[in-house]
Amino acid sequence: MDIKEFINGKREEMTELLGRLVSCRSxxxxxxxxxPxxxxxxxxxxxxxxxxxELGFAVxxxxxxxxYVDFVPKGxxxxxxxxLCxxxxxxxxxxxxVAPFELTEKDGKLYGRGTTDDKGPSVSALYALYAIKELAVELKSGVRLIFGADEENGSSDIAYYLTKEKMPPMTFTPDAQYPVINCEKGMMRAAFSLPLPKWLLSFSGGQVVNAVPSYAIAEIDGKYADEVIAAADGIENISAVKEGGKAVVSFKGRSAHASTPDSGINAVTGLIGFLSKLDLCENGGALKALANLFPFGETDGRSLGLKMSDKxxxxxxxxxxIAQTREGKAFFRMDIRFPICSSCAQIWEKLSATLSENGISPDEHEGSEPHYxxxxxxxxxxxxxxxxxxxKEDGGCISIGGGTYVHGIDGGVAFGVEHEGTDYRIHGADEFxxxxxxxxxxxxxxxxxREICG
Ligand SMILES: [Zn+2]
Incomplete structure (x- = not known):
């Protein structure tokens, strides 16, 4: 019997296991x-x-x-x-x-939360190793399957694993896409603040730090309402009204993941751009500076002096x-994805210096180094x-702006399981x-x- 036949013979057993895993609201x-x-x-x-x-592995x-599940054949x-799953x-x-926590098979698809991310691949990894063991495929080296329980909330599972055990010298995670992702940009999240001009009563926009904000809104002293409403007239995405003695201006943009900001429309920078052009600039210096450092439509950090790229x-x-205001100050958060030629230290040094020079105070930052x-x-x-x-395709390596489960694991890459052109609706409704x-x-x-350990 060959591997293909063996695995096809286990179809029902595999589906049963996947069903049991999907029924756990993990x-x-x-x-x-x-x-934990x-x-x-x-x-x-x-x-x-x-x-x-039960399948005969040491766990x-x-x-x-x-x-983890180990298989190290004699010799x-x-x-x-x-x-790593x-x-x-x-x-x-x-x-x-369909019911999200019940496996449903219809039209050639298995539906349920986790079927692609990442319970399906977990079952596949187990039965792949089972086939190797049962068919006595000759291996020179052993294999470890690692099943984590905290990938979706910051991977503290991996941090814990590393306090107890070593990672194998080569690791792939089937928690992304085919063919192979071997290059992941570094990431930094930074927070800064500045004084609000007196006429600007509040400013807010964005909900999560890793997305392009789709909406922003500001309240302006009512005595400038006519001026603001006139300025907003005919400008795309902007609307301004008089409400409760204040002028309320909003900007409607479009959300996108922070690793691909070009496909979004940033409502926060859009609204800052509009406000900075109003002729109200008593104490408007920092706001004007902010508009210059974050021009609407710019996503490459050029105006911050951060523009860089590598092959x-x-x-x-x-x-x-994200933008918020309290007690006369505006607080912002930003997300930066930087190429492997740079480092967190270098990015923060440049960013914090540029902000300070413009009357904006750099407050805090956190990040992760690039992975390659x-x-x-x-x-x-x-x-x-x-x-x-x-x-039958010559697949090459892929470089991404996001981070996968092996970000920071030496010698790690992502391999599968999504194929380009299919939306498996991971994290959405009707995942399959x-x-x-x-x-x-x-x-x-x-x-x-077999290829790597045989
Ligand atoms: Zn995942």
């Missing part, structure tokens, strides 16, 4: 002893590890943070390959046409994403070879995995194990 919840992310997340992890044990649960030289999910949200990761991008695994490494070459065997891909992913992972 959304981060109240911690208790041995269950709540009851249901612990249940999903136990379901997976129990099944792996270990690291206090509910994550667990093998230790563990070489890791496959996660069993936690995001909440269901609205708009489902592997492309351009730096930035988004001014050589496109000529054994892991990447092997995965692309396997990808080509299945798809095509049944044929669920099976094929399993075959692909088994071939990857």
């Amino acid at each position: 959304i981060r919840d109240k911690a208790s002893e041995g269950k 992310f709540g009851e249901e997340t612990a249940r999903a992890l136990n379901e997976m590890l129990d099944k792996a044990e 270990k649960n690291l206090n509910g943070y994550c667990g 093998a030289d230790g563990i070489k390959l890791g496959i 996660h069993l936690d999910v995001v909440p269901a949200g609205e708009g489902w046409t 592997l990761s492309g351009d730096l991008t930035e988004v001014l994403s 695994t050589d496109s000529d490494s054994e892991l990447v070459r092997s995965l692309l070879k396997v990808y080509k065997r299945f798809t 995995v095509p049944t044929a891909e669920f099976i094929e992913n399993t075959e692909i992972f088994a071939e990857a194990i």
